[in-house]
Amino acid sequence: MSIYIKGGRLIDPAHKVDMTADLYVAEGKVVAIGENAKSFNAEQTIDAKGLIICPGFIDLSASIPEPGHETKGTVASETRAAAAAGVTSLCCPPNTTPAIDSPSVATLIQDLGRQNDFCHLYPIGAMTVGLQGAQLSEIYALKEVGCIAVSNMRRPYQSNAVLLHCLEYAATHDITVFFSSTDVTLEQSGCVHDGPYATRLGLGGIPETAETVALSRDLLLVEQSGVRAHFGQLSTARSVELIARAQDRGIPITADVAVQHLISTETCIHDFNALYHIQPPLRSEQDRRALLQGVKQGVISAICSYHQPHETAAKMAPFAATEPGISSIETLLPYGLELVRNNALELTELIERLTFGPAKAARIKGGALGIGDIADICIFDPDEYWLLNEKTIFSKGHNTPLLNTEIQGRVRYTMVAGRKVHQYTN
Amino acid sequence: MGPIAESPQIQLTDNGQLRHFLTIEGLPSSILCEILDTADSFISMEQQSVKKVPLLRGKTIVNLFFEPSTRTRTTFEIAAKRLSADVINLNISTSATTKGESLLDTLRNLEAMASDMFVVRHADSGAAHFIAEQVTPKIAIINAGDGRHAHPTQAMLDMLTIRRHKGEFEQLSVAIVGDILHSRVARSQIQALNTLGVPDIRVIAPNTLLPFDVESLGVKIYNRMIDGLADVDTVIMLRLQNERMQGALLPSQHEFYQLYGLTMDKLKYAKPDAIVMHPGPINRGVEIASDVADSNQSVILNQVGYGIAVRMAVMSMAMSGQTMQNQENSAGHNDEHLESPDSNGTARL
Structure with missing residues (x-):
């Protein structure tokens, strides 16, 4: 299929491109930009006037609950949601049931992904068997079948020695380790940021040290083992500082932040709204600003959706008894654009952190639209208002605080390897 | 640190009367004083030989205790009986794994039994808010203690x-x-x-x-x-x-x-x-x-004795606010559709 995308504003931060330009796509690749390709025989023309054309987004953390929790979401439903969100590469964490700790589970998920064919689906392998923190998984085999990294998520390790050995083994095979640094003993039974709102509402507080104590340890062991590491979903100002200091010392680490942590703070929980129950918790305004600053300065090179779809019942309980997580992949771009409208980020910075930044962090292809690059493309209208509701949402998880809200910024076309996987025309 | 956001006033009617009693936070001092004054009047009533008043006659109050309690539950029960209400005590122990769903299912069942007021104790902070949001607005919710949040x-x-x-x-x-x-x-x-x-x-x-x-x-x-x-x-x-x-x-x-x-x-x-x-x-x-x-x-x-008077005050105030609100709501809806007398509660007023 050859496609001629006409008259849009092309933003490709990887090539420092931001201009109005035509884009020619054929055989799954970008074949020409800007010039009038006379010989080009377009089977389809997309009028992108007034729209933004950029590389498809790369989401480093979006949960797909299949296998195991299909009532929350399936590969089919969540990759369809990804396509609607402009996400062309999706990395799914290993907390399925069973966990992605064996090549068979990783292969199953990828097969389901290929059958549905809405995006590139990259599983993240479980670093330890069952995420139990005791026995190293066959992580070389996981890498061989397509896992782009391994992670133990927010689960504890039996000992620091186990963690060190996992990192050494991962380093041996040049496997990236994704951390979500958490000290569960400091987390205790908390469910919200240990701040004035926790105090007022009598909800268990999670201190920032639950993240920073573990992060400090993880950084030291990463340095010792020489493994390639990525730190996901930072939530505190101190974490940004720790990552920046390690990067300054030349340790090859990257970091991401969940878009919700750039937008919201602990104030959102003031009336026990369980839709804002996430872990790590929404923290203080000071933390939010520091995270934004980290994104701006490049200490944090990726913004992820941290999508966690749930069935309705998972949120129908008193706050602490609800399951943490927000169905957020379809609000990734609208939230990001809100940061642009608030002058917190430049549009090109936002797109870089959604495309080339995560591509480098996870060492996956995509995230750029140069000639010859794979035609993973997102075309969106940054201004269009639309209503997110039960009819317009694609994810099976309706657990977003933005449900039944008018939001701004809508994906019009998503292409994966030159193939249209999502289209919205008004 | 941002300013503390106000809790929405789900506790009050459109006219500013108490309809649920979930937390002290956000209530004006006038309501707190009204509770104290009303309780004072009930204390003087205690000296009389007949201690009952017919304020809540015909109303059904469910004491819904998901956490054990003797003193609080008993004083609520006595208070309700002195107001001439019918009282049902339900002690529901919860297992940690299923409490979310069983709570909601329990509520739906009780709702179907045409209760007028739930007095709720639960181990989770915010449980009373959750219940007030999830059950029909016609039922008044009194928080008898939720987690670490409020009593x-x-x-x-x-x-x-x-x-x-x-x-x-x-x-x-x-x-x-x-x-x-x-x-x-x-x-x-x-x-x-x-x-x-x-x-x-x-x-x-x-x-x-x-x-x-x-x-x-x-x-x-x-x-x-x-x-x-x-x-x-x-x-x-x-x-x-x-x-x-x-x-x-x-x-x-x-x-x-x-x-x-x-x-x-x-x-x-x-x-x-x-x-x-x-x-x-x-x-x-x-x-x-x-x-x-x-x-x-x-x-x-002395505190224990005052507990009965205060709970009588809170229950009678919330029930009266709730009744007014329901009358107002059903009056406002009369043009659109006719409600049957047993579903809008007028038969019980």
């Missing part, structure tokens, strides 16, 4: 105790001693004391039993009893749970008693006419010495 009727009976023994709130110093971190009673007391204008509210505890930035609630922190008790008018002791000895919050009961137990020696630092309060049940020799608990400065048993 507003306990706080109001404490306010009544203070007002009856100490007079005006604007002149008082009040110290709350013990496990503030895990205490819903303390949170509600602090909010009530602030709303009623008490200028000097103190909390006395080791740092392990204080929540993060507790000053943001409008209190001063004291780590030592003799500093915190100096010249106070009221000492409120909190119950210490045994499980606080785990996880290194406290070394031992013995050391806690040495440092924070209320003894006659320590009480001397308070004003000579200071009163001693405790939400009960007391642990003699753990947080309070026997001679203090039994002294004439102790008003602990």
Whole structure:
């Protein structure tokens, strides 16, 4: 299929491109930009006037609950949601049931992904068997079948020695380790940021040290083992500082932040709204600003959706008894654009952190639209208002605080390897 | 740190009357005073030979206790019966894994039985808010304690105790001693004391039993009893749970008693006419010495009696607000569709 995308504003931060330009796509690749390709025989023309054309987004953390929790979401439903969100590469964490700790589970998920064919689906392998923190998984085999990294998520390790050995083994095979640094003993039974709102509402507080104590340890062991590491979903100002200091010392680490942590703070929980129950918790305004600053300065090179779809019942309980997580992949771009409208980020910075930044962090292809690059493309209208509701949402998880809200910024076309996987025309 | 966002006023009717009683926070002092005044009138009624009034005749109140309680449940039951309501007690133990769904299912079942009011106790903070949001708006919800969040009727009976023994709130110093971190009673007391204008509210505890930035609630922190008790008018002791000895919050009961137990020696630092309060049940020799608990400065048993009057006040006010709101709502909807008399509740008014 050859496609001629006409008259849009092309933003490709990887090539420092931001201009109005035509884009020619054929055989799954970008074949020409800007010039009038006379010989080009377009089977389809997309009028992108007034729209933004950029590389498809790369989401480093979006949960797909299949296998195991299909009532929350399936590969089919969540990759369809990804396509609607402009996400062309999706990395799914290993907390399925069973966990992605064996090549068979990783292969199953990828097969389901290929059958549905809405995006590139990259599983993240479980670093330890069952995420139990005791026995190293066959992580070389996981890498061989397509896992782009391994992670133990927010689960504890039996000992620091186990963690060190996992990192050494991962380093041996040049496997990236994704951390979500958490000290569960400091987390205790908390469910919200240990701040004035926790105090007022009598909800268990999670201190920032639950993240920073573990992060400090993880950084030291990463340095010792020489493994390639990525730190996901930072939530505190101190974490940004720790990552920046390690990067300054030349340790090859990257970091991401969940878009919700750039937008919201602990104030959102003031009336026990369980839709804002996430872990790590929404923290203080000071933390939010520091995270934004980290994104701006490049200490944090990726913004992820941290999508966690749930069935309705998972949120129908008193706050602490609800399951943490927000169905957020379809609000990734609208939230990001809100940061642009608030002058917190430049549009090109936002797109870089959604495309080339995560591509480098996870060492996956995509995230750029140069000639010859794979035609993973997102075309969106940054201004269009639309209503997110039960009819317009694609994810099976309706657990977003933005449900039944008018939001701004809508994906019009998503292409994966030159193939249209999502289209919205008004 | 951003400003503290206001809780939405789901507790009040469109006209500002009480319809649910979930937390002290956000309620104006006029409502708190109305509760105290109404409770006062019920106390004088207690002297009469017939203690019942027909305010809630024909109403069904369900005491929904997901957590064990003797004192609170009993006083709610007596209060409801003195208001001539029909009372059903349900003690529902919950298993941690299924509590979310079973709570909602339980509520749906009770809703179908045409109850008028739920009195709820639950181990999770925010449970009463959750229930108020999830059940039909026609049912009034009274929070009888939710997790660490709030225990507003306990706080109001404490306010009544203070007002009856100490007079005006604007002149008082009040110290709350013990496990503030895990205490819903303390949170509600602090909010009530602030709303009623008490200028000097103190909390006395080791740092392990204080929540993060507790000053943001409008209190001063004291780590030592003799500093915190100096010249106070009221000492409120909190119950210490045994499980606080785990996880290194406290070394031992013995050391806690040495440092924070209320003894006659320590009480001397308070004003000579200071009163001693405790939400009960007391642990003699753990947080309070026997001679203090039994002294004439102790008003602990008076508190229990006031508890009935306060709960009568809250239940009658909430039911009246709820009834008005329902009448208003159904009047507003009459044009659109006719409601059957048994579904809109008019038959029961």
